[in-house]
Amino acid sequence: MKQTVLVAGLGLIGGSLAINIKQNTQHHIIGFDVSKNTLDYSIMNGIIDEATTDFDSAIQKADFCILAAPVSKTVELIEKLSTIDFHKPIIVSDVSSVKSAIMDAASVVNSEHVTFIGGHPMAGSHKKGIQAAKGHLFENAIYILTPVDACSDAKVEALKDLLKGTKCKFLQLEPKEHDEMTSVISHFPHLIASSLVHQAKNWQNTHAYIPKLAAGGFRDITRIASSNPAMWQDIFFHNREGMGSLLEDWIKEMSALKSLLETGDKVSMYHYLEQAKEYRDGLDGQKKGAIPSFYDMYVDIFDQPGALLKVVEILAKEEISINNIEILEIREGITGVLRLSFQNKNDQSRSNQVLKQHGYETMIED
Numbered sequence: 001m002k003q004t005v006l007v008a009g010l011g012l013i014g015g016s017l018a019i020n021i022k023q024n025t026q027h028h029i030i031g032f033d034v035s036k037n038t039l040d041y042s043i044m045n046g047i048i049d050e051a052t053t054d055f056d057s058a059i060q061k062a063d064f065c066i067l068a069a070p071v072s073k074t075v076e077l078i079e080k081l082s083t084i085d086f087h088k089p090i091i092v093s094d095v096s097s098v099k100s101a102i103m104d105a106a107s108v109v110n111s112e113h114v115t116f117i118g119g120h121p122m123a124g125s126h127k128k129g130i131q132a133a134k135g136h137l138f139e140n141a142i143y144i145l146t147p148v149d150a151c152s153d154a155k156v157e158a159l160k161d162l163l164k165g166t167k168c169k170f171l172q173l174e175p176k177e178h179d180e181m182t183s184v185i186s187h188f189p190h191l192i193a194s195s196l197v198h199q200a201k202n203w204q205n206t207h208a209y210i211p212k213l214a215a216g217g218f219r220d221i222t223r224i225a226s227s228n229p230a231m232w233q234d235i236f237f238h239n240r241e242g243m244g245s246l247l248e249d250w251i252k253e254m255s256a257l258k259s260l261l262e263t264g265d266k267v268s269m270y271h272y273l274e275q276a277k278e279y280r281d282g283l284d285g286q287k288k289g290a291i292p293s294f295y296d297m298y299v300d301i302f303d304q305p306g307a308l309l310k311v312v313e314i315l316a317k318e319e320i321s322i323n324n325i326e327i328l329e330i331r332e333g334i335t336g337v338l339r340l341s342f343q344n345k346n347d348q349s350r351s352n353q354v355l356k357q358h359g360y361e362t363m364i365e366d
């Protein structure tokens with residue numbers, strides 16, 4: 001049945017969801033955003049069917065509403081729900097990276113017509129805005145749902161059905177548990193990435209070559225420091241408690257490492273690094289759990305026009321689908337490393353075989 005979907009906030013995440021819903025359903029999509037340029041772009045590119053700057057009237061017409069503005073603005077929009085006169089049932093969800101503050105706001109919405117189901121797709125990028133939006137952004141990603149206590153299974157299923165074209169994997173969590181886990185695996189690493197960049201910037205005052213030496217390692221670990229600062233400060237302050245206790249743990253851990261270095265305890269340092277490697281390697285190989293399993297392969301390519309395309313073409317001819325591609329390091333004119341991720345071991349070993357046959361140097365981790 002054709003339904004009406006309101007997406008409020010058409011940035012990277014809202015825009016990607018709107019594109020995906022448009023591609024996979026017949027629903028009428030209304031876009032709401034505070035940026036006129038974003039609304040114009042979304043209409044011009046067929047991402048939405050209708051643009052509005054009037055949230056209150058648009059949500060009254062909708063069967064579903066996805067709030068995809070920055071966290072603080074999403075909280076404000078949820079607070080607004082109690083002031084709107086709804087005449088039919090609506091499922092409202094959001095995409096915010098924190099869930100306790102969102103669910104606290106949702107718990108006081110007093111309309112009998114509104115069912116709130118918190119949402120958080122665990123995929124994104126360091127880019128922002130509608131121009132960075134992609135319909136396939138959430139493919140194979142975990143999509144966390146935090147329904148209000150009174151929510152029926154049927155409503156959760158209806159929301160999942162709306163989002164099924166994203167090809168994500170749904171996981172239901174309590175908001176507190178969500179915030180604890182995402183602070184460890186997403187929010188706190190972001191703070192550390194930014195702090196590493198500050199450290200390098202400070203050292204550059206006395207060591208001018210620092211930016212030129214910043215190779216794969218530094219770039220890998222600090223990519224997320226290039227993300228949207230407004231979004232991240234919002235997330236940090238809405239998960240302030242979790243961030244605070246992780247910072248305390250981190251400072252203790254850094255002090256312990258400092259003393260290993262000072263006392264020359266090479267054995268403990270080796271074990272520390274070894275245990276980290278084992279855990280990190282295990283994340284990618286995990287068959288079950290919250291982190292999707294990917295099978296990685298590394299391929300050496302030359303920095304020449306079309307080098308990446310050639311690899312992709314070879315695999316496409318074999319009808320092998322690639323889950324993710326990342327260029328880890330390309331230096332001018334020298335070989336670089338391409339990381340290809342596959343969904344299963346069979347695709348990984350077939351790709352390895354066929355690329356070797358074409359003369360590529362490849363590497364698979366055990």
Ligand SMILES: NC(=O)c1ccc[n+]([C@@H]2O[C@H](COP(=O)([O-])OP(=O)(O)OC[C@H]3O[C@@H](n4cnc5c(N)ncnc54)[C@H](O)[C@@H]3O)[C@@H](O)[C@H]2O)c1
Nearest residue numbers: 009010011012013033034069071073096097124125128129
């Ligand atoms: N970027 C990521 O990697 C990522 C991943 C998962 C979830 N999220 C969450 O998604 C939400 C949006 O992030 P994003 O990356 O899409 O940001 P974005 O900056 O790309 O987009 C935000 C959009 O919201 C609009 N907006 C701002 N205030 C508004 C308001 N009051 N009403 C309506 N629209 C408003 C902006 O104009 C913009 O188009 C955040 O809550 C974030 O926590 C982000």
Ligand SMILES: O=C(O)C(=O)C[C@]1(C(=O)O)C=C[C@@H](O)C=C1
Nearest residue numbers: 097121122123124125126186224
């Ligand atoms: O890939 C990135 O750049 C992201 O930061 C994505 C990322 C993450 O931390 O993994 C960022 C915020 C979200 O709430 C979910 C996903």
